[in-house]
Structures are given as structure tokens and as C-alpha cells.
Amino acid sequence: xxxxxxxALIRKIMATFVDKELIPRAQEIDEKGExxxxxxxxxxxxxxFGIRYPKKGGGSGGNTTLYCIICEELARGLMSVxxxxxxxxxxxxxxxxxxxxxxxxxxxxxxxxxxxxIACFCLTEAEAGSDLGNVSTSAIRTKDGxxxxxxxxxxxxxxxxxxxxxxxxxxxxxxxxxxxFFFVPRxxxxxxxxxxxxxxxxxxxxxxxxxxxxxxxxxxxxLGQEGRGMSNLLSILAEIRAMTAALAIGLQQAALxxxxxxxHERAQFGSTISNYQLIQAKVxxxxxxxxxxRLLTYKATHMVDEKIPCLKEASMAKYFSxxxxxxxxxxxxxxxxxxxxxxxxxxxxxxxxNRFLLYGGGTHEILQPNIARWVGL
Amino acid sequence: xxxxxLVKQVxxxxxxxxxxxxxxxxxxxxxxxxxxxxxxxxxxxxxxxxTHGGKVTALSMGPPQAIDAISEALGMGVHEGILLTDKAxxxxxxxxxxxxxxxxxxxxxxxxxxxCGRQAIDGDTAQIGPQVADYLNIPQVSYVCxxxxxxxxxxxAKTRLEDGFERIHCGLPALxxxxxxxxxPRYPLMxxxxxxxxxxxxxxxxxxxxxxxxxSQVGLEGSLTHVIKTFAPKFKRETEMLEGDxxxxxxxxxxxxxxxxxx
Numbered sequence: 001x002x003x004x005x006x007x008a009l010i011r012k013i014m015a016t017f018v019d020k021e022l023i024p025r026a027q028e029i030d031e032k033g034e035x036x037x038x039x040x041x042x043x044x045x046x047x048x049f050g051i052r053y054p055k056k057g058g059g060s061g062g063n064t065t066l067y068c069i070i071c072e073e074l075a076r077g078l079m080s081v082x083x084x085x086x087x088x089x090x091x092x093x094x095x096x097x098x099x100x101x102x103x104x105x106x107x108x109x110x111x112x113x114x115x116x117x118i119a120c121f122c123l124t125e126a127e128a129g130s131d132l133g134n135v136s137t138s139a140i141r142t143k144d145g146x147x148x149x150x151x152x153x154x155x156x157x158x159x160x161x162x163x164x165x166x167x168x169x170x171x172x173x174x175x176x177x178x179x180x181f182f183f184v185p186r187x188x189x190x191x192x193x194x195x196x197x198x199x200x201x202x203x204x205x206x207x208x209x210x211x212x213x214x215x216x217x218x219x220x221x222x223l224g225q226e227g228r229g230m231s232n233l234l235s236i237l238a239e240i241r242a243m244t245a246a247l248a249i250g251l252q253q254a255a256l257x258x259x260x261x262x263x264h265e266r267a268q269f270g271s272t273i274s275n276y277q278l279i280q281a282k283v284x285x286x287x288x289x290x291x292x293x294r295l296l297t298y299k300a301t302h303m304v305d306e307k308i309p310c311l312k313e314a315s316m317a318k319y320f321s322x323x324x325x326x327x328x329x330x331x332x333x334x335x336x337x338x339x340x341x342x343x344x345x346x347x348x349x350x351x352x353x354n355r356f357l358l359y360g361g362g363t364h365e366i367l368q369p370n371i372a373r374w375v376g377l
Numbered sequence: 378x379x380x381x382x383l384v385k386q387v388x389x390x391x392x393x394x395x396x397x398x399x400x401x402x403x404x405x406x407x408x409x410x411x412x413x414x415x416x417x418x419x420x421x422x423x424x425x426x427x428t429h430g431g432k433v434t435a436l437s438m439g440p441p442q443a444i445d446a447i448s449e450a451l452g453m454g455v456h457e458g459i460l461l462t463d464k465a466x467x468x469x470x471x472x473x474x475x476x477x478x479x480x481x482x483x484x485x486x487x488x489x490x491x492x493c494g495r496q497a498i499d500g501d502t503a504q505i506g507p508q509v510a511d512y513l514n515i516p517q518v519s520y521v522c523x524x525x526x527x528x529x530x531x532x533x534a535k536t537r538l539e540d541g542f543e544r545i546h547c548g549l550p551a552l553x554x555x556x557x558x559x560x561x562p563r564y565p566l567m568x569x570x571x572x573x574x575x576x577x578x579x580x581x582x583x584x585x586x587x588x589x590x591x592x593s594q595v596g597l598e599g600s601l602t603h604v605i606k607t608f609a610p611k612f613k614r615e616t617e618m619l620e621g622d623x624x625x626x627x628x629x630x631x632x633x634x635x636x637x638x639x640x
Binding site for chain 2: 002009012066
């Protein structure tokens with residue numbers, strides 16, 4: 001039976017989209033610094049946001065590997081567009097899909113799959129980043145629902161989102177077991193959205209604070225069984241880390257492609273710089289890092305798809321691939337020389353955008369001790 | 378309205394390498410895409426189907442990997458794909474290709490309209506569409522940039538001429554070759570593209586026997602034309618940097634241009 005390979009086909013479709021639609025507009029979108037609504041909706045029309053959800057639930061019937069291929073390709077074009085897509089496909093909609101009522105799914109999840117509504121995920125607080133046990137945003141049970149109070153920070157898509165999945169503490173005495181996710185539509189009274197942060201990289205991914213003051217929501221807006229918030233979060237942690245690794249691969253590929261192109265064009269001392277061994281060494285290191293990142297990342301995604309526990313593998317992929325993206329962002333600025341210092345060239349963007357990858361999905365200062373522990377230290 | 382779209386998978390570059398022995402394209406290592414003009418034909422077909430109902434079939438002839446072009450077409454909204462693949466089809470000229478496609482269309486039987494791109498970026502002949510129409514003995518309109526009206530038994534198409542446009546009324550069934558101005562092709566939907574990769578996908582794979590042709594009628598053997606030699610033109614350029622002050626360099630340059638009878 002002759003049939004196409006789904007991973008190759010989805011990569012090809014996305015690569016064509018990125019080459020034709022995203023890369024030619026990447027500089028302009030980045031300079032504008034606003035949420036890339038038009039691009040977001042175009043991606044929505046292709047039903048990309050449903051890639052990891054089953055068809056019968058309104059998704060596109062793919063899996064984590066396909067999701068990561070999409071993230072990688074979009075990140076090759078522009079990291080901030082890839083970041084908002086990653087959020088929409090996974091963290092922003094996952095708990096609504098699995099634990100939301102039919103009515104909520106109908107009103108919010110299905111439009112989100114088509115890019116008609118923007119999703120958002122709120123974990124971090126001033127005193128709770130890596131240390132999620134310290135989340136202090138409270139959800140107090142009332143007669144007919146919950147009353148939410150607190151302040152979230154580093155909320156990706158916060159300024160533009162239509163709905164929020166928010167991690168709250170229902171009983172501080174229970175620590176992790178008191179953590180639960182709640183669904184809050186944007187129009188809910190008591191929800192205030194801060195001004196977008198002025199960011200170093202991914203400048204069109206709007207990030208802000210989110211204040212909750214006596215936000216009252218009905219009982220059915222608790223997403224998941226009470227006390228299962230942390231374990232539900234852990235159930236997608238490997239996927240989050242693999243996705244971050246895939247974003248880093250996209251940035252590495254873009255930096256490598258542009259480096260090779262530039263090295264072939266730039267002539268010094270009567271020869272293009274591609275003929276100089278120190279430039280060749282940089283390109284060789286970038287290409288090797290990229291290959292290793294792909295092997296680590298897609299090993300992890302295939303394990304996720306096979307439902308094999310792989311937090312260690314996904315953490316290694318996230319750690320290695322992101323560090324490699326940081327190296328690639330640095331190396332391209334040396335290959336481009338002073339032109340990398342100009343905002344007119346792409347090199348500066350890769351140099352700035354790679355920092356975005358360091359924080360989400362676990363800082364490396366958290367991942368490294370964990371990896372060491374998992375291998376027996 | 379039942380529509381057949383002729384789709385060709387081509388190498389994703391206009392700078393293809395040629396096999397010096399056979400004169401054929403070397404496809405290995407070159408990314409393949411749906412021929413750009415064919416994307417406009419697919420878009421037109423799906424758009425017409427969405428308005429008028431019916432069924433859209435994508436028909437392609439090529440090696441087994443051309444299945445990817447069919448899958449992409451299904452992702453865009455085509456209902457069924459047919460891939461004509463057989464070693465016997467290899468090396469076909471436009472005559473043998475049109476004959477093979479015509480035979481497959483005869484087997485499909487039911488159609489109101491056949492759409493195809495004006496020409497493929499690898500061969501650039503623009504002959505397949507007209508030759509298929511000729512084989513099927515149906516009207517053809519080429520270089521279509523707008524389908525103005527379409528009814529059960531006729532359509533009006535606007536075509537691009539070198540120095541203007543032409544409006545043509547044409548009975549159905551007919552074959553149109555389309556150009557890029559016609560529309561903006563949509564991207565495939567993820568779910569549809571994934572469905573196209575499944576075993577149960579609505580894709581048929583036909584060989585020479587399936588369409589009832591002898592191997593002597595198709596491929597290299599069935600071709601009326603044979604490539605004697607294919608070669609890439611060689612451009613020789615030599616650069617020489619002139620030295621001296623501006624007056625000397627301009628004088629030197631003028632002298633050489635005159636010497637070579639270029640001015």
C-alpha cells in the first residue's frame with residue numbers, strides 16, 4: 001500500500017508555509033512588536049492548533065511528535081509566532097479539553113482550535129516559579145463556586161487571551177495537593193490584565209501580569225478532580241519540555257541556514273569566508289548540535305506518543321537543545337561579524353530570542369540536578 | 378459538478394540537474410512539490426465544488442513518492458486521489474503522458490470539468506493539458522485567469538493573452554489550463570493531510586494493466602519524441618580588475634570594448 005509518511009508530510013506543509021508566509025514577514029512582525037493576529041489566524045485556519053487532540057474532540061488527530069515538528073518549523077521562521085502556537089496547542093487548552101464541561105468546550109475550546117479565541121496558561125507568581133509549591137493565588141470555596149484572589153506573573157498571551165487556565169491553591173496546608181487549575185474567561189469581573197512587558201526577545205509574544213480580585217467562578221470551572229492539579233500538570237511536563245526543545249531546534253536551524261548563506265556571500269581577502277577554517281568550525285559545531293538536538297528531542301516525543309514515561313529524556317532534550325540554541329545564537333553573531341550588531345539582519349533576533357527558551361519548561365538550574373539524580377547521583 | 382484535477386509532482390527548483398545519459402531529471406536529493414500552477418487548479422476545483430457540490434478527483438502520474446502530491450491535494454479538500462505509477466510509465470514524453478492520463482480519465486468515466494496548471498516548472502512544455510483534451514475530444518481553454526460563470530453544461534472563462542484578455546464561452550465537459558492569477562491556493566488542513574496518510578485514505582494506485590494499456594504504448598517506449606542529448610548551457614565569465622586612476626581605467630575600458638567590437 002503506497003501512502004505518505006505523516007511526519008514528513010506535515011513537516012513539508014509547515015515548511016512551505018514558513019518559507020512562503022512567515023519568513024518574508026518575520027522581520028516586520030518582530031519590529032512591530034504586536035501580537036501577530038493575522039499570522040495566528042492563518043495558522044488557525046490550517047487547524048494546526050488541534051494537532052495533538054483527537055478528531056472526535058475537535059482536534060486534527062495528530063500526536064506530540066507532529067506537534068513538535070510544527071513548533072520546530074514555526075520557530076525556524078519566528079520564535080514568537082511559534083511560542084504563541086505552542087501555548088495554544090498545549091498548555092492553554094489541554095486542561096480545558098480534558099476536564100472542561102461540554103458547554104465550555106463548545107464555547108471556548110472549539111473556537112480556539114480555529115484560531116478564533118486565544119488561550120493562556122498562568123502558573124508563575126512573584127514567589128513561585130520553579131517552586132510551584134509556593135503558589136499563593138487562592139481559590140476559596142463558596143456556596144456556589146470559588147473565589148479567586150492573587151497575582152500571576154509572566155503570563156504568555158496574557159494581554160490578548162480570551163480565556164485563562166490558572167493554577168490556584170485551594171488549601172495551603174495541603175501544599176502540592178492543594179493546587180488546582182481553574183478556568184477563567186477574560187470578561188469575568190475582578191480579572192485585571194497588566195500592560196505587556198517590554199521584552200528582550202520574542203517581542204511579539206505578549207506577556208503580562210494578571211491580577212485576580214474576588215473573581216467568582218462556578219464550580220464546574222475547576223479543571224480536573226480536586227487535588228489533582230499538580231499531577232495533571234506533571235502529566236504534560238515531558239511534552240512541554242520536548243516542545244521547548246523543538247522550538248530550540250527551529251532557532252538552531254534558522255541560525256545555521258542564515259550562517260551558511262552569509263558565509264557563502266561574504267568575501268574577505270579575496271575569498272568568501274566559507275573557505276576559512278574557523279568559520280567552518282563554527283558551522284560544523286552548529287550542525288552537530290542541531291543533529292544531536294533532533295535525536296534527543298524526537299526520541300522523547302516518540303516516547304510520549306508511545307505513552308512511555310520520559311521526563312528524563314524530555315528534560316535532557318530541553319536542556320541540550322536550548323543550550324545549543326544559545327550557542328547557535330552566539331555563533332551566528334560572530335559569523336555575521338558587525339552586521340550581527342545591526343537590527344536589519346536576522347542574527348540579532350536569534351541572539352535575543354534564544355533567551356526565551358531558557359525559562360519555560362524548567363530552568364536548567366532545575367533540570368541539571370534532576371537529570372543528575374535520575375541517572376543515579 | 379465532478380472535477381478532475383491533473384497534478385504533477387516536480388522538483389522544488391528551476392535549476393534541476395539532468396542525467397547526461399538519459400536526459401531525464403535527476404530527482405534524488407531534490408525536494409519535491411506540487412507544480413505551482415497545479416495548486417491554482419486544485420484551489421479552483423475545491424472552490425467550485427464548495428459552491429456547486431459534486432466530487433473532486435486529483436489525478437497524477439509519477440513515481441511512488443508522487444503519493445505525497447496526492448496527499449497534499451487531499452489535505453486541500455480533494456475527495457479522491459489516483460496515482461498512476463508503473464515502471465512502464467517512466468521516461469514518457471508529453472504524447473505518452475497525455476495518452477496515459479487520457480486512458481485513466483476514461484476509466485474514471487464521470488466528469489464535467491478537467492482542470493490543470495498551465496505548465497510544469499520542470500518541463501515547461503504547456504502541452505499536457507491541450508493534448509489530454511485532444512485525446513478526450515473535448516473543448517479546451519488555456520491560460521485561464523478567471524472562471525466568470527459556470528452552469529451545468531457551459532462556462533465562461535477569462536483567459537490571459539499576450540496583450541490583453543479574452544472571454545470564452547465553452548460547453549462542458551471541457552478542460553481548462555489555469556494560471557496563477559486565478560486564485561490564491563489554500564494550505565492543506567492538518568487533519569485532512571493526516572487522514573491522507575492512513576491506509577484507508579481515498580487514494581487509488583493504478584498501473585498500466587489497471588488502465589488497460591500495453592507497455593509499448595506508454596513511457597519511453599510509447600513516446601513519439603526521443604531526447605538525443607540534454608545539457609545545461611555553459612556560461613563562461615572572466616573577471617579582470619582594471620587598475621590605475623579613473624581616467625586611465627575608463628580609457629582602458631573603452632579601448633577594450635572597441636577592440637572587441639562591443640561599441
